[in-house]
Amino acid sequence: MTAGPDGDTRTRLLQTALRLFTEHGVEGTSLQMIADALGITKAAVYYHFKTKAEITEAVAEPGVRDLDALVQRAAAQKRRGAQVDLLLEGFIDLVIRHRALVALFSSDPGLIRAIEKSAHGGMEGFGQALLGILAGPSPDTAARVNAMVTLTGIAMAGGSPDLASLGDDELRTELLDVGRRLLGRPRRRTPSAVPSL
Numbered sequence: 001m002t003a004g005p006d007g008d009t010r011t012r013l014l015q016t017a018l019r020l021f022t023e024h025g026v027e028g029t030s031l032q033m034i035a036d037a038l039g040i041t042k043a044a045v046y047y048h049f050k051t052k053a054e055i056t057e058a059v060a061e062p063g064v065r066d067l068d069a070l071v072q073r074a075a076a077q078k079r080r081g082a083q084v085d086l087l088l089e090g091f092i093d094l095v096i097r098h099r100a101l102v103a104l105f106s107s108d109p110g111l112i113r114a115i116e117k118s119a120h121g122g123m124e125g126f127g128q129a130l131l132g133i134l135a136g137p138s139p140d141t142a143a144r145v146n147a148m149v150t151l152t153g154i155a156m157a158g159g160s161p162d163l164a165s166l167g168d169d170e171l172r173t174e175l176l177d178v179g180r181r182l183l184g185r186p187r188r189r190t191p192s193a194v195p196s197l
Contacts, residue, residue, distance in 0.1 A: 010048045017055050022100050026110025063098040071129045087133045092175045095158035096168050103159030150182045
């Protein structure tokens with residue numbers, strides 16, 4: 001099923017909004033700026049979204065939806081190690097797939113408010129679910145801090161402009177290596193790790 005012209009305009013509108021939010025912040029971006037960048041009228045923007053808050057929520061929605069699905073998939077695993085591995089790898093993939101959104105989330109309160117509105121149970125609920133899986137049942141302070149540092153560090157590094165030049169595969173490899181070390185998970189062997197003769 002292909003998107004019609006309205007679907008294509010909506011998609012371009014959200015991509016443009018994310019780019020402008022990244023450059024100017026949510027508060028610093030107006031509906032007129034979005035319309036101008038797209039070469040459409042402000043009325044055309046209103047056809048799809050009535051407020052900037054609606055646009056911001058729609059920009060955040062794919063990341064929130066992916067995070068919700070990840071938490072559910074990880075929680076459904078029977079073994080704790082499988083839960084941790086799936087969550088870690090999935091979280092890294094999510095951060096890489098939504099780099100611009102993650103960078104914005106780390107610095108823009110306007111996006112944080114939008115995510116709070118679009119996340120069922122709020123980001124606090126997601127945070128508790130993520131930490132619960134990584135830190136384990138009845139975690140001590142060290143396990144909770146370690147899980148928090150792992151999640152926050154991966155998100156901050158993945159969204160960092162300083163690492164924007166890294167390709168997705170290279171960034172994923174590095175984040176996974178660091179995350180596994182922080183969580184005390186065994187290192188995975190890759191085919192390239194086989195010593196040459």
